[in-house]
Amino acid sequence: MNDTPYRLYGRRNAGSLAIQVALEELGAPYRIEWIPKEPSAVESYRRVNPEGRVPALVLPDGTLLTESAAILIHLAGSDARHRLAPAAGSSAHAHFLKWVVSLSANLYETALRYYCPDRYSTAPADAPRIQAQAAKDYERHLAAAAAALNPYLLGDSYSVADPYLYMLLGWYPGDMTALLARFPALKRHQELLKARAAVARADADHAER
Numbered sequence: 001m002n003d004t005p006y007r008l009y010g011r012r013n014a015g016s017l018a019i020q021v022a023l024e025e026l027g028a029p030y031r032i033e034w035i036p037k038e039p040s041a042v043e044s045y046r047r048v049n050p051e052g053r054v055p056a057l058v059l060p061d062g063t064l065l066t067e068s069a070a071i072l073i074h075l076a077g078s079d080a081r082h083r084l085a086p087a088a089g090s091s092a093h094a095h096f097l098k099w100v101v102s103l104s105a106n107l108y109e110t111a112l113r114y115y116c117p118d119r120y121s122t123a124p125a126d127a128p129r130i131q132a133q134a135a136k137d138y139e140r141h142l143a144a145a146a147a148a149l150n151p152y153l154l155g156d157s158y159s160v161a162d163p164y165l166y167m168l169l170g171w172y173p174g175d176m177t178a179l180l181a182r183f184p185a186l187k188r189h190q191e192l193l194k195a196r197a198a199v200a201r202a203d204a205d206h207a208e209r
């Protein structure tokens with residue numbers, strides 16, 4: 001077995017949280033390289049990841065993998081003993097893929113519209129309108145996830161789709177207390193995730209300091 005550590009490129013309070021949870025759940029050796037937001041730091045990071053975005057994961061064989069959904073699906077499939085995804089080819093796995101892709105394409109995309117509105121228009125004056133739409137969409141996508149929870153996205157089975165949802169819920173830009181009161185399934189999900197050692201470790205590392 002290759003025991004070269006994974007190298008996770010991340011940023012506090014950013015998309016590397018769910019990836020770190022998956023690495024922790026696997027008990028895989030890894031180290032985190034924190035990429036500050038400063039343009040000079042991002043510029044030198046482009047030597048590793050030309051997109052300049054986090055998260056990115058360098059696999060033990062040196063392969064660079066970007067896109068949080070792809071990284072999570074890859075890690076879940078890398079060691080089936082940890083049961084971080086249903087068996088490939090099963091209908092449960094199809095359902096798993098639907099959720100990971102949906103969280104990436106819808107909820108993460110909405111978070112980017114809210115927090116980086118400048119990516120969506122060249123006119124700074126458009127930012128408030130982009131953010132207002134994103135705030136609405138954020139709640140709509142979370143409501144769809146809440147309707148599926150029982151208590152995890154795949155029913156009784158925990159999978160890497162769950163820390164993904166946990167991370168994206170944590171970025172909700174509105175009143176979190178009111179949201180969780182409206183959606184008790186999301187509240188329960190957040191409590192279940194916080195109780196996992198892997199999540200507590202990643203949360204502690206990702207806390208802004």
Ligand SMILES: N[C@@H](CCC(=O)N[C@@H](CS)C(=O)NCC(=O)O)C(=O)O
Nearest residue numbers: 014015052053054055067068069108
């Ligand atoms: N679709 C990508 C989005 C990654 C992304 O945009 N990450 C943000 C942080 S959460 C970022 O790196 N922003 C800085 C930038 O775009 O310069 C993924 O799922 O990994």
